[in-house]
Amino acid sequence: MKIEANREVCVSAGMCALSAPEVFDQDDDGIVELLVVEVPAEHADSATRAAAVCPSGALRHVELPKGD
Ligand code: SF4
Known part of the structure; x- marks a missing residue:
């Protein structure tokens, strides 16, 4: 993803x-930086949770895990 x-x-x-x-x-300045280009499968759940709790809506999935 x-x-x-x-x-x-x-x-x-x-x-x-x-x-x-x-x-x-x-x-x-506290502004978000992505550490990875593609989120490894083992971090997909935590990345999805992070996007859900982001109060500004700055985070967005651009691709869902295959088979989901
Ligand atoms: S949770 Fe959202 S608003 Fe907060 S630092 Fe991350 S991207 Fe920015």
Whole structure:
């Protein structure tokens, strides 16, 4: 799966980095940074949870896992 992060709407809440630290980080201003281009299967659940709790809607799936 892939996740897209819109840095224009990110409000630096940090929920993504807390929920899926293997996938998301924050820069010095707290704006989301993607650590991976493609989310490994073992982190798909936590990345999906992170997108669900993001208060600004900055995170979006662009591809769902195959077979789901
Ligand atoms: S949870 Fe959403 S608003 Fe908060 S840092 Fe991550 S992308 Fe930005």
